[in-house]
Structures are given as structure tokens and as C-alpha cells.
Amino acid sequence: MRIDELLNEVSGRLERAGIMSARADAELIIGHVLGERRGRVQALTMLGTAIDEDRAERIRALAGEREDRVPLQHLTGRAPFRTIELSVGPGVFVPRPETEIVAQFAVDALAAVPDPSPVAVDLCTGSGAIALALATEVPTARVWAVEKSREAHAWAERNVRELGDDRVELILGDAADAARLLPPELVGRVHVLISNPPYVPDDMVPRDPEVREHDPEQALYGGADGLDLVRAISRTGLDVVAPGGLIVIEHAEVQGEAIRALLAADGWRAPATHRDLTLRDRATTAVR
Numbered sequence: 001m002r003i004d005e006l007l008n009e010v011s012g013r014l015e016r017a018g019i020m021s022a023r024a025d026a027e028l029i030i031g032h033v034l035g036e037r038r039g040r041v042q043a044l045t046m047l048g049t050a051i052d053e054d055r056a057e058r059i060r061a062l063a064g065e066r067e068d069r070v071p072l073q074h075l076t077g078r079a080p081f082r083t084i085e086l087s088v089g090p091g092v093f094v095p096r097p098e099t100e101i102v103a104q105f106a107v108d109a110l111a112a113v114p115d116p117s118p119v120a121v122d123l124c125t126g127s128g129a130i131a132l133a134l135a136t137e138v139p140t141a142r143v144w145a146v147e148k149s150r151e152a153h154a155w156a157e158r159n160v161r162e163l164g165d166d167r168v169e170l171i172l173g174d175a176a177d178a179a180r181l182l183p184p185e186l187v188g189r190v191h192v193l194i195s196n197p198p199y200v201p202d203d204m205v206p207r208d209p210e211v212r213e214h215d216p217e218q219a220l221y222g223g224a225d226g227l228d229l230v231r232a233i234s235r236t237g238l239d240v241v242a243p244g245g246l247i248v249i250e251h252a253e254v255q256g257e258a259i260r261a262l263l264a265a266d267g268w269r270a271p272a273t274h275r276d277l278t279l280r281d282r283a284t285t286a287v288r
């Protein structure tokens with residue numbers, strides 16, 4: 001069998017299963033089994049290269065799981081995030097492209113801190129995506145990351161081992177207790193606090209099966225209005241962040257106004273909501 005025939009077969013199956021990114025997913029599944037990048041799969045497709053039956057069967061088996069709406073990243077075990085690639089699987093939230101945009105606010109603020117060793121905190125770190133991106137992109141930064149779920153924390157540990165160095169510290173615990181969990185000498189000295197917390201209201205069940213059935217509930221739901229963790233992070237953040245430091249919070253597009261109001265009520269200055277590339281309000285920042 002030729003790769004182009006297999007690609008058409010697999011992407012057709014995924015398209016019929018309602019997957020919007022059917023062809024890209026098919027190319028990535030084939031690339032995963034062949035151990036090749038997506039661009040190389042596209043080249044092999046154009047060349048009409050042959051593929052052996054063993055590998056074709058493995059690709060068909062993974063395509064079957066993807067048809068059942070298992071997230072692509074669980075099948076490949078990898079999730080790209082900004083300049084890095086994380087290990088992910090059941091038990092941890094798959095990092096999203098929208099968070100890549102939100103992380104930019106923290107990268108920029110951290111890089112602009114006039115301190116030889118700026119400090120960031122990532123609350124609700126999941127796979128460790130934001131914390132590791134900050135440490136990678138701001139090589140002078142020290143980053144503390146807090147995660148409550150043991151399963152997610154185990155994924156973060158693995159990613160810190162693979163991608164981090166001694167500038168990234170993981171803490172298993174509740175983000176609401178950040179001021180107590182961080183080393184005492186850092187409390188009130190943190191330059192940038194960032195969080196992508198669970199923010200889906202409890203009664204709003206996500207439409208996509210990949211999210212509904214495969215992201216951990218603890219990663220999604222944030223109480224009646226989705227803002228339970230945001231309120232807790234705002235409060236603990238006041239103790240943790242240095243005067244003049246920045247808080248960055250990812251949220252749903254309808255939550256900007258409520259988050260600006262609660263940050264202002266807690267005493268944060270200059271709350272501002274920012275749009276993503278699709279012009280949706282997805283992040284709010286404020287100054288301590």
C-alpha cells in the first residue's frame with residue numbers, strides 16, 4: 001500500500017467521525033507510527049512511497065481510537081506548546097493553543113524585570129506547560145509551579161525531568177494556599193504570577209468529546225460561575241506577588257468583566273482584558 005492511499009483512507013474516516021482537523025490528524029498519526037515529522041509525511045505522500053502492512057495496521061488502529069474521539073495528543077503522547085513539546089496522556093489536561101498566547105504576557109513581563117533572576121509562579125500547572133515555557137524562553141527566570149491533582153503532578157514531574165532544570169520547582173498542593181506553599185523568602189517577591197485555572201461553570205458541559213471525556217474534571221470545572229479558583233488565586237496572589245508585579249489569568253471569553261471587577265475589588269491595579277488571535281477575550285492581567 002502507498003502512504004497517499006492510506007492517508008486518504010484515514011483522513012476520510014476521521015472526517016466522517018466529525019473531526020475538523022481530519023487530514024492534519026491523519027498526517028500526525030502516520031508520522032507518529034513512522035517516527036517522522038508531519039512535513040516528511042507530506043513529502044512521502046507526494047512521492048507515493050510504499051508502507052508495510054504492519055505499520056499500516058498500527059496506523060488504522062490509532063485512527064480507530066481517534067474516530068472514537070480520543071484526543072490526538074493522547075495517541076501520540078506528545079503536545080507541542082510554544083517552543084517545547086510535553087508528554088501528556090490520561091490524567092492531565094492537554095495544553096491548548098490559546099494558552100500559548102496567554103503565556104506571552106508572562107514571558108514579556110518576566111523578560112522585562114530589572115532583576116538578574118526574575119521569579120514566576122504558575123498556579124494550576126497541569127503538565128507544566130506554562131512553567132516550562134517560561135523557564136525555556138526566559139533563561140534567567142526561576143519558576144515555581146503548583147498543581148493539586150496527583151496524576152497531573154506526575155505528568156508535570158516527568159516533563160520537568162525531560163525539559164526543565166533546577167530553575168523549575170514543582171509543588172503538589174492547592175493553588176489557594178500558594179502563599180503558604182512557596183518558600184517563605186519568595187512570598188511578596190514574585191514578579192509574575194500566571195494561571196490557566198479550571199474556569200468552566202459546573203453546569204456547562206463541553207461539547208467536544210475529547211474535552212468532556214478525556215480532560216480531567218478537576219482541570220475543567222470551576223464552580224457555579226467558573227470563577228472559584230480565580231477568586232482564590234486573586235487573594236493568595238496579593239500575598240505572593242511583589243508590588244509592581246503582574247498577575248495573568250486565562251479565562252473564557254465571557255468572564256473578562258467579572259474577573260476585572262473581582263481583581264479590582266481585591267486591590268489589584270489596572271486590570272485589563274486581552275483578546276486572542278480570534279478576537280475573543282481570553283486573558284486578564286493586573287498589577288499588584
Ligand SMILES: C[S@@+](CC[C@H](N)C(=O)[O-])C[C@H]1O[C@@H](n2cnc3c(N)ncnc32)[C@H](O)[C@@H]1O
Binds near residue numbers: 099
Ligand atoms: C485548565 S488546566 C491547565 C493546565 C496547564 N496550566 C495548561 O495550561 O495546560 C487546570 C489545572 O488546574 C489543576 N487544579 C484544579 N484545581 C486546583 C487547585 N485548587 N490547586 C492547584 N491546581 C488545581 C487541574 O488539576 C489542572 O491541571
